[in-house]
Amino acid sequence: MDIAARGLLRTRIEGLVILLVAGGYLWETFNIPDFYQLPDTPGPKTFPELLGLVFAVMGLWLLISPSDIMARIRAKRDGTAAAVAAEPSAAAPSGGLLARIGLDWHFVALWAVVLAYxxxxxxxxxxxxxxxxLVLFTRLLGEPRWHVLIGLALAVTIVVYVGFKYGLNVRLPLGVLEFLPI
Structure with missing residues (x-):
């Protein structure tokens, strides 16, 4: 199996795994009891359902997207556009354990960040x-400028928190910021 076909198969497997995890996550949101829900107010199911739907769409996109689009995205991310245009070699992958079993370290790192979250x-x-x-995700996806990473992560975090707290009236845990009057 050549490198391009192996990359496409890995992308399809990643999409299937993400879709299955999202399906299990959405299934579990249906087990949240209705007595937590206030009438005419988005309740505790809102955020998990939205997140599950986003992950399901992402997994489905990876599963059924055209192979040339995925090859261009992967080549741009890895900086190997010239290698994709060249004839793929049939040599076995070299490198560490992840490369030998056909896993991309970006994929493993992104899942580790999600599980840690x-x-x-x-x-x-x-x-x-x-x-x-958001800082780690954006960095793993290739943004090298720290001021962009921190600014983007801070802005998105504030918008999402304010949107859920004041717009949807959903209480989110403050954790170490519990002492702040926000």
Whole structure:
């Protein structure tokens, strides 16, 4: 199997895994009891349902997207546009353990960040955990400028927190920022 086909297969598997995790996540949101829901107010199911839908759409897109689009995205991210245009070699992948089993370190790192977010968010609180998640995600996706990383993560965190707290009336955990009157 050539490098391009292996990359396409890995992308399809990543999409399937993301879609299955999103499906399980959405299934669990339906188990939230209705007595937490206030009439005519978005309740505790709103955020998990939106997040699950976003992940499901992303996984479905990776699963069914055309292969040439995925090859261009991967080449641009990895800086290997010239290597994609060249004839792929049939040599076995070299490098560390992840390369030998066909995993991209970006994929593993992104999932590690997501799992760490889910684990630490109740203790750190939504604002701090989300800020860190966005900084790490944006960095892993290739943004090298720290002022852009921090500014973007801070702006998105504030907009999301204010939107959920004041717009949707959803209480998000503050964690280490509990002492602040926000």
């Amino acid at each position: 889910l684990w630490f968010m109740p203790d750190l609180g939504f604002p701090v955990a989300t800020f860190l998640l």
